[in-house]
Amino acid sequence: MASNVDYRAIARDGLWKSNPGLVQILGLCPLLATSNSAVNGLGLGIATLLTLVISNGSISLIRNWVRQDIRIPVFVLVIASVVTAIELSMNAYFHDLYLILGIFIPLIVTNCIITARAESFASKNPLLPSLVDGFMMGLGLLLVMVALGMIRELLGHGTVFANAHLMLGDLGHQLNITVFDHYHDFLLAILPPGAFIGLGLLIALKNTIDSKMAGRKTVAVAREATPTPGTSAA
Amino acid sequence: MKLNTPTSPFIHAPITVTGVMMRVILALIPGVAAYVWFFGYGIAVNMVLAALTAVISEAVILRLRQRPLRPYLTDCSALLTALLLALAIPPIVPWWVPVIGTLFAIVIAKHLYGGLGYNPFNPAMIGYVVLLVSFPVEMTSWIPINTFSEHSLNLFESIRFSLFGQLPAGVTIDAITSATPLDTLKMHLAQGNTVSEIRAQLGLDEETSRLLSVIPIFGAIGGKGWEWVSGGFLIGGLWLLYLRIISWHIPVAMLGAMALLTGLFSLINPGHYAPPLFHLFSGAVMLGAFFIATDPVTAAASPRGRLVYGAGIGVLAFVIRAWGGYPDSIAFAVLLMNMLVPLIDQHLRPRVFGHDR
Incomplete structure (x- = not known):
């Protein structure tokens, strides 16, 4: 059974079909709070992604030894230890970014998407699919956070990936793009309302794309089902 | 016949x-x-x-x-x-x-x-x-x-x-x-001056103010100039009432609530709270009461609901003006009460004829 796991379905779920940020809308608090710039979104996104992969992996390994009635506290303990380890390493290696993200790194523990994946996927599946699921879900959330962060930063300050050197060192200085010179700050995009409006628009965009795709698919199916008069005559 | x-x-x-x-x-x-x-x-x-x-x-x-x-x-x-x-x-x-x-x-x-x-x-x-x-x-x-x-x-x-x-x-x-009159008032009140002092200092007639080179900010009722703008909106609003395009409930409740609260507080502590007429004829109160709060889409629907809605705007506007961070407050008051409109409409539905409640 483990051999015929549909990894493409897992990837499609995490990245698009049940994207944690746009469809499940789990982990709203960090998503809204730290997406005020692309770098903040990327930093917290990577931290969440790592947490998801490691916690999914460990929970999948211990899933057969944990008693059903106390599984949630055990999951939370595992997740908390992973987050603590990640928090300490961020403090050590990316100290400036750690200071900017502040309370939101330890708060990854309470991010619903991590407990949700542990409970609904890792506790029922073997190691490799769980790792892939954690990675894909984390990547889905990370992409939404970076996209929202880029939109808000662009509208708010006219830059993209400012402060990237906090994460990437000297390479980050080249990544820092000023799109509009002499840009007049648009504070709303940076402040919390910008997060809500921006996420709402992203969700709307995703749903529009979905309905367009569904429309195209039904048209294609209808075309295949009814042979066009020209071809039947030929 | x-x-x-x-x-x-x-x-x-x-x-x-x-x-x-x-x-x-x-x-x-x-x-x-x-x-x-x-x-x-x-x-x-x-x-x-x-x-x-x-x-x-x-x-x-x-x-x-x-x-x-x-x-x-x-x-x-x-x-x-x-x-x-x-x-x-x-x-x-x-x-x-x-x-x-x-x-x-x-x-x-x-x-x-x-x-x-x-x-x-x-x-x-x-x-x-x-x-x-x-x-x-x-x-x-x-x-x-x-x-x-x-x-x-x-x-x-x-x-x-x-x-x-x-x-x-x-x-x-x-x-x-x-600064606007409301802003000036707020600033000087924060510095510990009383309302009458501020109005006396900054409400001089033209001659004396030219001599002292102080811009007079306060007029006879509200802010200088602003009281006329407010009066203009009041006239336009009364015309709308006469045409029955708006009902009296929202403006009366809003202006009444503001007058009541400002009157009460300026009676208790006239040094720190400006009198009712000053508040009613400053900032966006008249524009808000007749043109903005009366928007038929976002206001409460029933007459009693409109009274509650208007009074809520008046109370919130006074609270924000008196103790809030912004000098004027009509926009925030209107938006906050907009949020409550579904609740107001739900609870103050008019009695259907033939039913008790």
Whole structure:
């Protein structure tokens, strides 16, 4: 059974079909709070992604030894230890970014998407699919956070990936793009309302794309089902 | 005696949305005239910019939503939203301030919620709050009344500043802007002065103020100039009441609640709280009471609900003015009460004939 796991379905779920940020809308608090710039979104996104992969992996390994009635506290303990380890390493290696993200790194523990994946996927599946699921879900959330962060930063300050050197060192200085010179700050995009409006628009965009795709698919199916008069005559 | 009673169906006076909106726009004329007279042409420039943006963005979003253009564009609701927004922002601002505010009001606050009749929040006030939060510097650069500023801009200079940000030679933005009466009051109260001291110092007649080179900010009732603008909106509002385009409930409840609270507090501590008439004739109270809070879409529906809704706006406006961070508060008060409208409508439904409750 483990051999015929549909990894493409897992990837499609995490990245698009049940994207944690746009469809499940789990982990709203960090998503809204730290997406005020692309770098903040990327930093917290990577931290969440790592947490998801490691916690999914460990929970999948211990899933057969944990008693059903106390599984949630055990999951939370595992997740908390992973987050603590990640928090300490961020403090050590990316100290400036750690200071900017502040309370939101330890708060990854309470991010619903991590407990949700542990409970609904890792506790029922073997190691490799769980790792892939954690990675894909984390990547889905990370992409939404970076996209929202880029939109808000662009509208708010006219830059993209400012402060990237906090994460990437000297390479980050080249990544820092000023799109509009002499840009007049648009504070709303940076402040919390910008997060809500921006996420709402992203969700709307995703749903529009979905309905367009569904429309195209039904048209294609209808075309295949009814042979066009020209071809039947030929 | 023969009673000539026709049978139903009856034809009633055709009051269309366009008719209502046009009359409300006409009712703005006295207030706008006073505004232009005292504060120059900047406000007219803003109104034109906002109106153009509103019509264009309304047309574009109607096309995107695949709605018919003609009935929605000619109902003038977008135009009214734009004009109310333009009246709320300072007269001298760069062109993109009214444009961004109107875009936000029409596209996000109105059409993303379903268009006219479906928006839960007053679009003009959403646009205003977005601007106030986003551009605090531009949105607090008010100007003193014409006769007392060192240089008042004429129409051409107002347009040039709006579009290109250029002021006439030798004039700086600091020279033509000053705090509003409500702002001044708040600032001086924070410094420990009493209301009567502040009004005596800054409410001098023209001769003495020229001699002392102090800009008089306070007039006989409210802020100098502002009291006339408020009076203009009051006249327009009374005309709307006379035409029965708006009902008396919201303005009376809102002004009554404000008068009651300000009266009570200025009786208890006249040094720290300005009297009722000052509050009613300063800032956006009259505009808010007759033109903004009475928006039929976002206000409560039943008469009793409207009383609660209006009184809520009055109370919140006073609370924010007296103890809040902003000098004026009508926009926030209206939006906060907009949120409560579904609750008010639910609990104060009129009794259906034949039912107890």
